[in-house]
Amino acid sequence: MTRQVMRDFGLCVLVIAAATPASMAFGQAPSVADKEFVRKSIEADNAEIAAGHLALAQAGANDVKQFGQTLIRDHTLLNNQMKPLAQQLDVVVAPGQVDPKDEAVANQLKDLRGQQFDQEFIAAMVQGHNQAVQDTQTEASNGQDAKVKEAAAKGLSVIQKHLQTAQKLAQKYKVQTGKQ
16 A cells, blocks of 8 residues: 555544544443443433422421432532533433423422321432442443443442431431332
C-alpha cells in the first residue's frame, strides 16, 4: 500500500474509533440487561423522588416526613449519576417516567393522609427497597458494562440504608410488610 492509502486508512480508523462508545470499541457492546438496569434504576429513582414528595405532604409522623426528604435527596443524586450512563448506552427515559407498578403504588398513596398514609407508605418502601437491593446486587455482581456495575455498587449502599430505615419505621409503627 502506498503511504497515502495507509494514511487515509489510519485516519478512517481514528474517525470510527472516536465515534464509537468505548465499550463497543473494545468489542464489548453493552448488554440488554445492563441497559434494562439503567432504565429501571432511573424509573425507580423518579418514583422514589415522587414518593418522597408525597411523604412530605401527606405523612402524619415527622420521621416518615424526614424519610421522604431523604428519599428525594438521595434518589435525585443517584438519578443524576445514572443519567450520563443512560446517554452513553442510548437508554432513553423521559423526565419523571416511572414503571407502571410504581405508578400504581403512587396512585394508592395519593389519597391517603396521616397514619393511614404512613402505614401504606412504609410497607411500600420496605417492599420496593427489598426488590431494589436484590436487583442492584445482581447488576453489581453480574453486569457486563464496568461503568454500570460501578454505578450499581455505589448505589447499593444508599438503597440498603433506605431499606434499613424503612424496616425500622415498619417495626416502630407495627407495619406488616410481608418481608423485613
